[in-house]
Amino acid sequence: MFAKFWVFLALFCLHVQHSHGATDKVICYVASWAIYRPDKGEYHPKNIDPNICTHINYAFLGVYPNGTLQMIDEWGDIEKGNFAEVEALKEINPNLKTIISIGGWNAGNAILAPIAASPELRANLIASSFEYFEKYGFNGLDIDWEYPEAKDKENFITLLREIKEAFQPKGHLLTIAVSAIPIDDAYDIPGMSENVDVINLMTYDFHIPGGGIAAENSPLYWGGADTPWQREYENVNSTVVNWVNAGADPGKLTIGLAFYGHTFQLADPAQHDLGAPVIDAGMSGPYTKGYGVMGFNEICEFTGDWTRVFDDQQKVPYKYKDDQWIGYDDEESVALKVQFAKDHNMAGLMIWTVDMDDFLGLCGPKNGLLEVIKQNL
Ligand SMILES: *[C@@H]1O[C@H](CO)[C@@H](O)[C@H](O)[C@H]1NC(C)=O
Ligand SMILES: *[C@@H]1O[C@H](CO)[C@@H](O)[C@H](O)[C@H]1NC(C)=O
Numbered sequence: 001m002f003a004k005f006w007v008f009l010a011l012f013c014l015h016v017q018h019s020h021g022a023t024d025k026v027i028c029y030v031a032s033w034a035i036y037r038p039d040k041g042e043y044h045p046k047n048i049d050p051n052i053c054t055h056i057n058y059a060f061l062g063v064y065p066n067g068t069l070q071m072i073d074e075w076g077d078i079e080k081g082n083f084a085e086v087e088a089l090k091e092i093n094p095n096l097k098t099i100i101s102i103g104g105w106n107a108g109n110a111i112l113a114p115i116a117a118s119p120e121l122r123a124n125l126i127a128s129s130f131e132y133f134e135k136y137g138f139n140g141l142d143i144d145w146e147y148p149e150a151k152d153k154e155n156f157i158t159l160l161r162e163i164k165e166a167f168q169p170k171g172h173l174l175t176i177a178v179s180a181i182p183i184d185d186a187y188d189i190p191g192m193s194e195n196v197d198v199i200n201l202m203t204y205d206f207h208i209p210g211g212g213i214a215a216e217n218s219p220l221y222w223g224g225a226d227t228p229w230q231r232e233y234e235n236v237n238s239t240v241v242n243w244v245n246a247g248a249d250p251g252k253l254t255i256g257l258a259f260y261g262h263t264f265q266l267a268d269p270a271q272h273d274l275g276a277p278v279i280d281a282g283m284s285g286p287y288t289k290g291y292g293v294m295g296f297n298e299i300c301e302f303t304g305d306w307t308r309v310f311d312d313q314q315k316v317p318y319k320y321k322d323d324q325w326i327g328y329d330d331e332e333s334v335a336l337k338v339q340f341a342k343d344h345n346m347a348g349l350m351i352w353t354v355d356m357d358d359f360l361g362l363c364g365p366k367n368g369l370l371e372v373i374k375q376n377l
Helices: 002-019 032-036 074-079 082-091 109-117 119-136 150-170 189-195 236-245 331-343 368-376
Strands: 025-031 055-063 097-103 140-144 173-179 198-202 253-258 260-266 278-281 293-295 307-311 316-321 324-327 348-352
Touching: 025 032, 025 198, 025 368, 032 055, 032 074, 055 082, 055 109, 055 140, 055 173, 074 082, 082 097, 097 173, 109 119, 109 150, 119 150, 140 150, 150 173, 150 189, 173 189, 198 236, 198 348, 236 253, 236 331, 253 331, 316 331, 331 348, 331 368, 348 368
Parallel strands: 025 055, 025 348, 055 097, 097 140, 140 173, 173 198, 198 253, 253 348
Antiparallel strands: 260 278, 260 293, 260 324, 307 316, 316 324
């Protein structure tokens, strides 16, 4: 009787542990260069709310060809106080984890591939990471390798395993950011999942103006037969399902939330539905100034003569006015994505990037999108 009870209890606990892993991570990338944005766009790491973000991924540091970490902007990182401000957030939340992010467009394949391939260079990267942890207080390393190729597949796992073996005993974290669409010949997904603490899925940029039609940045679901221009896997749901089916532990996966949208210039202002023809990227943001990209803090100010439509199939909004069209995320779509992460027992959410939230409260409460995450987690 008692034995039966204990077996039952053990099975129950296993079941609970497997199916109800807490969805509690809010991994906030911060763009180190946001300190140089003009006017209401200027953002410093001290502006981050460390009671909502559980992890801060500082983007980016580079890597020298010899594997040593490289400050790309020493003026911003040190003199202007970015590193110190990130570290000081732990006075507000002592559980906050801060992570150095390497990669992105600063350290692409040309740098990371030779490092992953060499035992000596891998050891240099690990030693250099420890120096940064000791000197500046960071808790971990995030690798955004865009993107490994087939020849790098095994080396990537070796790199991750060696870093994990060095970090784990000291309590340091290793995270990666990956392509939403699993790269079959370059990603050993079970191997990646086994050797990292978190896999951040870059579930955005599914549609950009080069595609010639107005389409969403980060649909939650496939648009179905109504959207022949869109491949069935180009959405958050399919990304998560495909990564889990390929062997990723859902408890290590985060959904990447884009705190920005892609802008398009319509070919004909009278045709503004999803899938409308476009001739170019649309307007740039007054603060972020990127080509065909605007932050949520910039988009949210477009009210009045702009029309907002919430697409019920893909569960994301778009906005248009005259020949301008923007596919983006707002409070409504972010809430649904948070719910999706919880329903799928994922680790949580990743944000690219917090400096594009409505951090001044120009359109509603301060940090409007982060607040939605907090309320729905
Ligand atoms: C790697 O290269 C950088 C830049 O040249 C240099 O400062 C650093 O000392 C080198 N590190 C090692 C371990 O050789
Ligand atoms: C989610 O994605 C999977 C894989 O693409 C698909 O089989 C499933 O139907 C999708 N779910 C919904 C509700 O669209």
